[in-house]
Amino acid sequence: MSGTEARLARVRGRALPRSHNARTIAALAANPGCARRAIMDAAGVDKQRIAAYTGYPAPFGQSRFALARGTAFEAQVKASGAAGLLTLLREHLDLPIPEAHYDDLNDVGGNTDLTVRYAATRQKLATAVTSAADAGTMFDHPLLRLEVGGRHAFLEPDLIAFQLRGRFHVVEIKSFAVIDGQADGDKVAQAAIQSAVYVLALRQALAGHGVAPETVADETILVCPKDFSSQPAATSVDVRKQLTVLRRQLSRIARIDDLLGQLPPGLTLDLDPDGAGVPQRKPAGLAAAIRAIDARYAPECLNTCEMCFLCRDEARGTTARLGRAAREELGGVEDVPAVLRLARGEHRPEEEGDLAEAAALLRSAAALRAEILGEAV
Amino acid sequence: MGEPVVELERRIAALRTALRMAALAGEKEQARALRAELRAAERAWDDLLAEDEAGAGAERPAGTAESPAGTGEGARVTERPGALMPLREQVHEALSLLTVPAAPRLLAAVHEAFFASSFPTARVTSLKRDEERSFRLAPYARPYYICAALAADRLAPSRGLLAVSTWPAERRMIGSLSPRVDFLVSAIRVADAIGRLPAGSLPADRLLRRFAANIPGVPVHSATVDLRMVVQAAQAELEVHQAADSRVRRAAARRVRELDDVQQLFGARFGEERVSG
Numbered sequence: 001m002s003g004t005e006a007r008l009a010r011v012r013g014r015a016l017p018r019s020h021n022a023r024t025i026a027a028l029a030a031n032p033g034c035a036r037r038a039i040m041d042a043a044g045v046d047k048q049r050i051a052a053y054t055g056y057p058a059p060f061g062q063s064r065f066a067l068a069r070g071t072a073f074e075a076q077v078k079a080s081g082a083a084g085l086l087t088l089l090r091e092h093l094d095l096p097i098p099e100a101h102y103d104d105l106n107d108v109g110g111n112t113d114l115t116v117r118y119a120a121t122r123q124k125l126a127t128a129v130t131s132a133a134d135a136g137t138m139f140d141h142p143l144l145r146l147e148v149g150g151r152h153a154f155l156e157p158d159l160i161a162f163q164l165r166g167r168f169h170v171v172e173i174k175s176f177a178v179i180d181g182q183a184d185g186d187k188v189a190q191a192a193i194q195s196a197v198y199v200l201a202l203r204q205a206l207a208g209h210g211v212a213p214e215t216v217a218d219e220t221i222l223v224c225p226k227d228f229s230s231q232p233a234a235t236s237v238d239v240r241k242q243l244t245v246l247r248r249q250l251s252r253i254a255r256i257d258d259l260l261g262q263l264p265p266g267l268t269l270d271l272d273p274d275g276a277g278v279p280q281r282k283p284a285g286l287a288a289a290i291r292a293i294d295a296r297y298a299p300e301c302l303n304t305c306e307m308c309f310l311c312r313d314e315a316r317g318t319t320a321r322l323g324r325a326a327r328e329e330l331g332g333v334e335d336v337p338a339v340l341r342l343a344r345g346e347h348r349p350e351e352e353g354d355l356a357e358a359a360a361l362l363r364s365a366a367a368l369r370a371e372i373l374g375e376a377v
Numbered sequence: 378m379g380e381p382v383v384e385l386e387r388r389i390a391a392l393r394t395a396l397r398m399a400a401l402a403g404e405k406e407q408a409r410a411l412r413a414e415l416r417a418a419e420r421a422w423d424d425l426l427a428e429d430e431a432g433a434g435a436e437r438p439a440g441t442a443e444s445p446a447g448t449g450e451g452a453r454v455t456e457r458p459g460a461l462m463p464l465r466e467q468v469h470e471a472l473s474l475l476t477v478p479a480a481p482r483l484l485a486a487v488h489e490a491f492f493a494s495s496f497p498t499a500r501v502t503s504l505k506r507d508e509e510r511s512f513r514l515a516p517y518a519r520p521y522y523i524c525a526a527l528a529a530d531r532l533a534p535s536r537g538l539l540a541v542s543t544w545p546a547e548r549r550m551i552g553s554l555s556p557r558v559d560f561l562v563s564a565i566r567v568a569d570a571i572g573r574l575p576a577g578s579l580p581a582d583r584l585l586r587r588f589a590a591n592i593p594g595v596p597v598h599s600a601t602v603d604l605r606m607v608v609q610a611a612q613a614e615l616e617v618h619q620a621a622d623s624r625v626r627r628a629a630a631r632r633v634r635e636l637d638d639v640q641q642l643f644g645a646r647f648g649e650e651r652v653s654g
Contacts, residue, residue, distance in 0.1 A: 049414070104536055
């Protein structure tokens, strides 16, 4: 283990490590085959900074205004012992009136150390299940842990609600509006997969105390501002599908050791800062080091990964850049010129097999296109 | 202004120099990369400064207009009576009305509703620190202190809640049901206070509505919220929680007496509380 740690530290260089969070796990699970992302995340590399340094600054990142709005909305919902949220839960889960406990897990007696908070969270939640007495309804900012690619990542859901006769529900507070019952599909999907990450982590945390996984509901609660007001509204989100996907993807994320084994031995993404913190490394050299790690680009990366522009540039001329659906349709042929050669019949695969089949399909597609448009491809 | 800002400034200066050198040497790629670094550093500097500003703004008096008014302009005083009072007295007034521990934001809203002046909540953080310092220097020299509410399990200061030192200890203990109980008590106190007002006021009405919306059994969609209904509904729910809550609070209050005087009022830090054994 220490060998892996040392290797990852070398990849990261002298910069401070960044840790996984629900967002990065969700992004990783969306593209589990990407070694570049897996290694950079495992090493805790500041991808935003590296991407900007190599000349491919990420198109996103959370805006300061969005963060402020999110924080303000969460504070509003959680004000006065989460009174607003309690009302929503009572309406939504038929929470009995005596269930009005509120436990603040943001710190443990003023201590915000992650390990201490994690231990306190586990103990509190386990007591809530096992003890007969009322022992908690709302847990504010519990701290959970999930193993990703052989390393632990700490996670902090907005809130976990526990219903006496029922189960734990993960509550996610988001500041995007639900207007007339409709919300931005992408944002809901992202919130759903984040919630699924929390559900999984919560199940793992409780498993250590002999609590069955079903105790954590696979239906999570999304709290958003309603219409054009700042009035909160709750919606149930079924994350069963996301959970299946996530579990499968997490198990497929190759063990980080195997990935590290394939890297050139001295590889590092260090910016080589001098005494004053000015990076001395040549951007081209850094980009070359990044390219030494295999990436699997898909257009979806543009929504989730800071390295996306670099990878997209690298993937020029490949079928991957056309999206997963197109890539599969094209019969697994890797680059666009090869596809065109097959379609034009300039290249006819000798042996029978997938390639020959793809070639036949492409040729007939080209013929159809020529017939309709009256010109050759 | 903290050390990190100075550190960042040094880094920004170094980055600028490096950028100029790279540009002069015609190393376009390096220059572009350094420009990205510089921009990130400048953004971090902006953020840090904004934080410091928020903190420093808290030290200044609430408004410039009030400060020279101390000479005794009678008309002005009656117009905005609360504005001339020190922050700790404003907080004390609001806490005394609610009779339970509360967060700065709620206290500011209460003060605005009933004492016709509000205060910036950012200043309250430093108030608590000042109170603790003053208590450490000369214990019990003041008739009351604005102090912390304590989490019942570890007797550490409960995040963001303020209380008054002269209250019985158990009222300052916060168990897991206490936030709800205190919310309901606050609702009743606010409704009572509105009943005593000679005429309705918009901030008071808004405050009551905020409470009423989160108490089951109070219709809030009508033009006016029925005060009696709020009190009744709050009392009904209070009855459900009160016994369990006071058990926890009383037990914690017994333990808190074993702490030293400062810890009793401002809370034990993690690891310190073992004094009680």
